[in-house]
Amino acid sequence: MYSFEFERPTTIDDAVAALSRSGAQVIAGGQTLIPTLKNRLASPDVLVSLGAISELRGISVSSGSVVVGAATTHAEVAHSAAEAFPALSGLANNIGDPAVRNRGTVGGSIANNDPSACYPAAALATGATIITNSRRIAADDFFLGIFETALDEDELITSVEFPIPAAANYQKFEQPASRFALVGAFVSRFDTCVRVAITGAADSGVFRWSEAEKALTASFSPDSLAGLSVEADDMISDVHGSQAYRTNLVAVMTRRAVAAC
Amino acid sequence: MATVHMVVNGREVSGEVEGRTLLSDFLRNGLKLTGTHIGCDTSQCGACVVHVNGKAIKSCTMFALEASDSTVTTIEGMANEDGSLGIVQQAFQDHHGLQCGFCTPGMVMSAAALLSENLTPGEAEIRDYLEGNICRCTGYQNIVKAIQGAAEELAA
Numbered sequence: 176m177y178s179f180e181f182e183r184p185t186t187i188d189d190a191v192a193a194l195s196r197s198g199a200q201v202i203a204g205g206q207t208l209i210p211t212l213k214n215r216l217a218s219p220d221v222l223v224s225l226g227a228i229s230e231l232r233g234i235s236v237s238s239g240s241v242v243v244g245a246a247t248t249h250a251e252v253a254h255s256a257a258e259a260f261p262a263l264s265g266l267a268n269n270i271g272d273p274a275v276r277n278r279g280t281v282g283g284s285i286a287n288n289d290p291s292a293c294y295p296a297a298a299l300a301t302g303a304t305i306i307t308n309s310r311r312i313a314a315d316d317f318f319l320g321i322f323e324t325a326l327d328e329d330e331l332i333t334s335v336e337f338p339i340p341a342a343a344n345y346q347k348f349e350q351p352a353s354r355f356a357l358v359g360a361f362v363s364r365f366d367t368c369v370r371v372a373i374t375g376a377a378d379s380g381v382f383r384w385s386e387a388e389k390a391l392t393a394s395f396s397p398d399s400l401a402g403l404s405v406e407a408d409d410m411i412s413d414v415h416g417s418q419a420y421r422t423n424l425v426a427v428m429t430r431r432a433v434a435a436c
Numbered sequence: 437m438a439t440v441h442m443v444v445n446g447r448e449v450s451g452e453v454e455g456r457t458l459l460s461d462f463l464r465n466g467l468k469l470t471g472t473h474i475g476c477d478t479s480q481c482g483a484c485v486v487h488v489n490g491k492a493i494k495s496c497t498m499f500a501l502e503a504s505d506s507t508v509t510t511i512e513g514m515a516n517e518d519g520s521l522g523i524v525q526q527a528f529q530d531h532h533g534l535q536c537g538f539c540t541p542g543m544v545m546s547a548a549a550l551l552s553e554n555l556t557p558g559e560a561e562i563r564d565y566l567e568g569n570i571c572r573c574t575g576y577q578n579i580v581k582a583i584q585g586a587a588e589e590l591a592a
Contacts, residue, residue, distance in 0.1 A: 181499065181501050205498060213478070226502050227504075271568065272567040274485055274493050
């Protein structure tokens, strides 16, 4: 990997100041970024570590939501959200492997917006709010395309607020080598609506399956999804699965998630 | 270059590292603790697993500077003070939980992390926990037995 300067601020303000330097980039848990750096697919001049900023870590649970600090690890989410929001805890507990879960963070996953990552589906399906050092961004406005978000260059996610649905479930069909979602479906049932977010499947990244949402809002049952399908032309086709395969998986995983709610 | 301080296997250490120096490189080249193995260097194989502040992590996918002021335990730190094998290490020997031995340091560190969280893991829990540790001799059967043996020993 190319050389860079390493900064390890202890406050959010210092991190934001460091990020305004030319060629600066954030590193959270580094479970995606370090392999990327090794492959020389990124070459920042300055890496700004979030590892020493204690105010970015931790989980607070209130009656209606779970607020997760951006630098909270998947293992901590799996542990601390287990009671208040089991679907989110389960999602966190099924990312990568135990050692990866001890380093990878919620903020890192959401800021990276990998088209096969799990957290973007949870954020979109719960109508989460992405809180940065300067503003609050609705998940619906945050994920703009694969590896692309509404974040500005020197903007930092500080926490993510997940509303807790009345019922929710996440089903992931794993790509067996990477453990990323070949297709993942997160279903949230709220009192007045249902939200369905799909990851891993589409060329444009995580998306809401609005047709399924309408059908499930009318009647929350796997049978409501009968005959519904996403547009195959919008799906990813690669060595792991064709468009037709992913199109089918979207329907299957969504049905399973509804059945498990 | 920057100076990094940490406590490794109970000993305070420091060294000069670059920003890009991986923890695995600092342990092996800086501290000459070559028990931590580097198999894939892509955070898949788990041969490089060590504990940072009690948590299992892949040391090839963490910068040394990220471990500043942390407590690190490597496979060398799993032995007893007199140099004899610790309980988990001994269980791997007793149950033939290794063949070529390359993956063993990571296996032992992951096993110890699991047992620190759960002293009575079932076979499925053990296999699930070892998802990020790959043994290319495919000796998983005896690795699982070794961890079950270590669990019994620790509970006794």
